[in-house]
Amino acid sequence: MADQNPSEVTMDKIVSLSRRRGFVFPSSEIYGGLGSTYDYGHYGVLTKNNIRELWFSSMVQEREDMVALDSAVILNPAVWEASGHVAGFSDPLVDCRTCKLRFRADRLEDAQCGRKPSKRPGEFAECDLTEARQFNLMFQTQVGALQDGSSTAYLRPETAQGIFINFKNVLQIARRKPPFGIAQVGKSFRNEITPGNFLFRVREFEQMEMEYFVPPDEAEEWYRYWIGQRLQWYVDLGLRRSRLRVREHDATERSHYSSGTSDIEYLYPIGWQELEGVANRGAFDLTQHTEHSGTKLEYVGQDGERYTPHVIEPAVSIERIFVAMLVDAYDEELVGERERTVLRLHPRIAPVKAAVLPLVHRDAAMVTRARALFEELRRRHMTEYDDSGQIGRRYRRQDEIGTPFAFTIDEQTVEDETVTVRDRDSLAQERIPLAGVAGWLEDSLERPWSSPKGD
Ligand code: GAP
Numbered sequence: 001m002a003d004q005n006p007s008e009v010t011m012d013k014i015v016s017l018s019r020r021r022g023f024v025f026p027s028s029e030i031y032g033g034l035g036s037t038y039d040y041g042h043y044g045v046l047t048k049n050n051i052r053e054l055w056f057s058s059m060v061q062e063r064e065d066m067v068a069l070d071s072a073v074i075l076n077p078a079v080w081e082a083s084g085h086v087a088g089f090s091d092p093l094v095d096c097r098t099c100k101l102r103f104r105a106d107r108l109e110d111a112q113c114g115r116k117p118s119k120r121p122g123e124f125a126e127c128d129l130t131e132a133r134q135f136n137l138m139f140q141t142q143v144g145a146l147q148d149g150s151s152t153a154y155l156r157p158e159t160a161q162g163i164f165i166n167f168k169n170v171l172q173i174a175r176r177k178p179p180f181g182i183a184q185v186g187k188s189f190r191n192e193i194t195p196g197n198f199l200f201r202v203r204e205f206e207q208m209e210m211e212y213f214v215p216p217d218e219a220e221e222w223y224r225y226w227i228g229q230r231l232q233w234y235v236d237l238g239l240r241r242s243r244l245r246v247r248e249h250d251a252t253e254r255s256h257y258s259s260g261t262s263d264i265e266y267l268y269p270i271g272w273q274e275l276e277g278v279a280n281r282g283a284f285d286l287t288q289h290t291e292h293s294g295t296k297l298e299y300v301g302q303d304g305e306r307y308t309p310h311v312i313e314p315a316v317s318i319e320r321i322f323v324a325m326l327v328d329a330y331d332e333e334l335v336g337e338r339e340r341t342v343l344r345l346h347p348r349i350a351p352v353k354a355a356v357l358p359l360v361h362r363d364a365a366m367v368t369r370a371r372a373l374f375e376e377l378r379r380r381h382m383t384e385y386d387d388s389g390q391i392g393r394r395y396r397r398q399d400e401i402g403t404p405f406a407f408t409i410d411e412q413t414v415e416d417e418t419v420t421v422r423d424r425d426s427l428a429q430e431r432i433p434l435a436g437v438a439g440w441l442e443d444s445l446e447r448p449w450s451s452p453k454g455d
Contacts, residue, residue, distance in 0.1 A: 009330045011269045014323065015198050017330065017341065021400050023047065023351075024199065036195035036202055043401050046351035046382055047325070048206070051318050052185055054348060055208045058233055059183045066181045066210070067174045071162025073187060074143065074153050082292035083161050083285065084256050085138060085154075093135035093193055096121055097128040104193045105132035111194060137190045139203075155189035160313060162186075163211045164285040167297045178299055178309045179222060181212040188317075197270050199319040206318040213299070213309035216283065220260075222312045223280040227262050230276055230314045234264065236448075238346035239328050241455050243267040244275075257284040266324040275324055276316035283308040325349055329402060331453060335427065343402030344425055344452055347445050350402040353381040354441055357394050359410040361387035369434060370409040373419070376438055381445070399424055405444060407437055425452045 018024040022041035028034045040048060060066045080086045092105035099114030103121050112118040113127060122129055139155040156162065163182045170182055188207045195201045214222045227246055235241055249261040260280035265272045286297040286308050298308045329343040347353060354377050358370035370385065377383040384403070386394045391408065398406050408420040418431045421440070432440055 009269060009327055011198055011327075014269075014326050014330060017343075017400065018044070018198075018326065023326075023401075036192075037204065038199060038202065043351040044322075047322060047345075047349060048318050050349050050351070051321050051325070052206070052208065054237065055233075055316075056183070056185065059181070059208075059210055063181075065176075065179060066183055067170055067176065069163055069166055069170070069182050069184045070186060071159065071166060071184060073156050073189075074141065075156060075162060075165070077153050078292060079161050079165055079289075080138065080154050082288045083164075084288070085157060085161075086136070088256055089138055089157060090134040090136045091193055092132040094121070094132050095130045097130065098124075098126050102193055103129075107194065135191075135193060137192065139189045139191050157190045158188050158315070159184045159186050159207045159209045160211060160315065161285070163209070164289055164297070164311075165293075167213070167286060167289075168295060171299065176213075177301070179212060179214040179218065181210050183208075183210040185209075185318075197268070199323050200268065200270070200273065202319055207315060208318065209313060209315040211281075212312040212314075214312060216307060216310045219280055219282065219310035219312065223260055223262075223278065226312050226314050227264070227278045230278060230316075231264055234266075234275070234324075237325075237349060238449055238451050239266065239324060240451050240453065243324075243328060245272065247272075255279070257281050266320075266327075268323065268327060275320050276314060279313045279315070281311040281313055283310055285311060328451065328453075340396055340399055342399040342424060345402035345404075346449050347404040348449075350404055351382060352384050352398070352401055352403045353377075353405070353445060354383045355394070355398045355403050355406040356383060356385050357391060357406055357408045358387050359391060359408060363414075365414040366409045366411075369413055369417075373407060373409070373434065373437060377441060380438070381441065395422065405441060409434075 021043060023044035025039045025041055026033045027037040027039045060068050094103050094105045101114045103111045108121050111121050113121045113124060115124055121127060138157050141153055141155060142151045143153045144151050163184055170176060185206065185208045187204060189204050192201055192203050195203055212222060212226065231244060231246060234244055243266055245265050247263045247265050254261050258279045259282045262278050263274040264276040264278065266275040290297045298306060300306045325345060326343065329345040331342050331344050333340060356370050356374040356377065358366040360366055374383060374385040386397065395406060404424045406422040408422065410420065413419050413434060417434045419434050419437060420429050420431055422429050
């Protein structure tokens, strides 16, 4: 049994592990980087794929009231006029005339002045802050060869509008009747004034949004339903319940379109912060697009019943989930004399599900069996074959990327066709028949899992 040595999980430790093990790299690094922009390496891609697939499977595949959509990133700019983003998707910005930095006026207490020793903006006698002005967060671009005002377009700051403008298509072609939802995953872009805290606030992120269209008198009930569903999804994927909470916005905090919003918050190293938002958007979006486009976006039943559905929207980015998962999973402990760093990820989130480790890489009988097992497992799951270095080091490498199971092929395997399975969390080892490993792994990945760090 391992000696527990719980230690604080800081964002720095998460950034350092992510970089060391190739989950996430600072982008454009050889050119000096581009503030708060990141590239995903091999394990980062695998983890992101798992998060996306699990979301899609619970939102679409396992439901009968949902269809998928993949709309364009650059839409007709009229969409953003109608949605209110051109006029109102902005944050208050102040410039410091002395240090030339820019800050969000409503977050000055979290910001640091450019002068050393760093203080809050405004706290030095030399600080010279401008009046706050509204700064629109949408990235502008030009469509086509002409570069005049008529060619101005925007990179979408949310995927949701692509869903609203396709409401009629889905209603007619997928023959849906409220309540039903449209789910979409894709990149969104925001020119955040103060991005930061690793992937928590970035300018380019992958949103997973679902717009659920309901009869107006059922909106409140579905709003509560989706808060419950989404919270449970995180618990089922192993996030500790004590690190999750639901916080309802008061009227002053809500977005212009919302008649009710709750954040599912996670206790990140930077404190309680929004992981996912669930909003009751009412009839705002369909009404706006009806008025601006001239196309009626409403539901008309066979009996002549007619109404503009209300919309419940759970919206999250893969980035926020990614950070929450790594923070929740990160652990350091002393095993004997040695410290080990381990990612206690839910096996379904873990980038690699199994490692196959021949004890002696020059032993032909071991290698033959190990390669055959590797070939068998990799057909179904991400599996790694590692034959380099001491076995302890190989286990440590797998621990750091969160591989839940390692199968070691040793002398005894050659004698009796059994292998050792090592459990990442408990470090327990047991022997099982080589021929049964694939089935054993399948069953183990299906089993409910909860964090050994507690609830
Ligand atoms: N369609 C509604 C909408 O976009 P939002 O609260 O602005 O609402 C939804 O964003 C989710 O998108 C957030 O809960 C968060 O998970 C994610 N998100 C928003 N801005 C982000 C950013 N700059 N970096 C990473 N994730 C972000």
